[in-house]
Amino acid sequence: MNWSKYSAPLAFYPLAGRMIPWFGTVAALAIAVGLYIGLLVAPTDFQQGEAYRIIFVHVPAAWMSMFLYVVMAVWAAVGLGLNARLSFMMTQAIAPTGAMFTFLALLTGAMWGKPTWGAWWVWDARLTSELILLFQYAGVMLLRTSIDDQRRADRASGVCALVGVVNIPIIYFSVQWWNTLHQGASVSMTAAPKMATIMLTGMLLMTFGFWMYSLAVILSRARCVILERESLQLWSKPSSVPEVAGVR
C-alpha cells in the first residue's frame, strides 16, 4: 500500500474523516472508564484526602501538553525539511489542543494546590515551566496569525516551535535549580509513596483517552485547515473531496 499519497492534503482529507469517529469513540470510552476508576474506585489518599483525585486529569493533561509540543515541533521540522504543506497544516492543527492541555494542567494544578499546599499558585519548578510552555504555545500561534503570507507564516512559526523545543529542557532545569536554590523543594511528586496499581491504571487510561481525544480533535481541525487553504483547488474540481461536493 502506498502511504505517501496521503501526504497530499486532498487525499488526506477523506482518510482523516474516516478515522475521526474511531478515535473519538475510543477516547470517550477510555475517559469514561478512567474517570470511573479515578473518582469512584481508587482509594482515598491517606495524606491528601479526596483532593488528590484531580491528578487523574492533571497529570495526563500535563503529559499531553509537553508531548504535543514535541509532536508539533517534529511536524514543523518535517515541513521545513521536506517542504510538505500537510506537515504545516498539522502544526497549525496541533497548537490549540496543546495550549488547551497546558491551560488545563495549570488550572487543575491550581485547584489541587489550594487544598494541598494552601495556595493557588506556588513558584514550583513544574508549574513555572508549564506556564512558560503556555507562553511558547501562544507565541507560535500568534506569530502564525500575524503573518499574512501563508507560506511565510508556516515556516516562521515552524522555526519558532523548533527554537522552543530546544529551550524547554534548558528552561525546565534552570527553573528547577532556581527553585531548589532558594527554598528547597517543599512538595515533590517523586518522593511521594509509590502509587497504588489501581491509581496508576486510572491515570494511564486517562492518558490514553486524552491521547485519542487529541487525535480526533487535531484531525478534525486539520480537515478545517485543509478546506480553508485548498479552497481554490476545491473550487476547480469539487469531485476530489466527495463530502464537499455533496454539501455543495
Next chain:
Amino acid sequence: MSQPGLWETLRGIIWRDLLLAIRRRSDVAISVLFLVIVASLFPLGVGPEPAVLRTIAAGVLWVAALLACLLSLGRVFTADYLDGVLEQMLLIAQPLPVLVAGKVFAHWVVSGLPVVLLSPLLGLQFGLEGEALGMLVLSLLLGTPTLSMIGSIGAALVLGVRGSGLLVALLVLPLYVPVLIFGAGAVTSSMAGIGGEANLSLLGACLVVSVFFAPWATASALRIALE
C-alpha cells in the same frame, strides 16, 4: 577584483553597523535612558528601605537590562530590511550565519555593552557593594550577549510583520528565562556568601550554546522572511 575574505566581510559588516549607530546616537541614548528610568521606578514603587532594595536589586536590574535589550531588538534588522541591504547581504558569497553573528555582535556593542558599563552605578543606587557589585557586572557581561543572540532569532522572525514590537516580546521573553535566572542568581548567591561562580559557569554555557545555534536559526528565519 578579488572577493573579500570571510574576515574582511565580517569586519566590514560590524564596522558598518557600529558606524550607523554612532551616526544615530539618540537610538542608543534612548535604550540606556530607558534602563535607568525603569530601574529608578522600582524604589519609588517598593519603598526606600535599603534592606528591601538590596534583596530585589539583582532581579530588578536584570529585568531592566532584559527589557532594554528587547526594546533595541527592532534595530538589528529592520532598517536594513526596509532599504534592501538585507537582501544584498543574503546574496553575499559567505555563510549567512557568520554575517548574522557579526550583526548581532555589533548590536551587543551598541545596546548590551552600555548596560554592562552602567550597571555598577545602578547597583549602587540599590545599595549593592563590593563583591556583589562586581558579580552584577560580570553576570551582565556574560549574559547580555546571549540576550542579543536569542533576541536576533525573534527579530528575524517578525521582520516586517504588523505589531512586530509586541510580538517579538512574546516570542523572546520566555526564551530569556534561563539567562535571567542564572544572571540574577549569580548576584543573589554571592550576596548570600555562596559565591556566584556556578551561576557564571551556567551563563557561560548559555552563551556558548546560543553563539553556536542562534545565528543559524536567525539566518534561516531571515531567508524565510525575504524569500
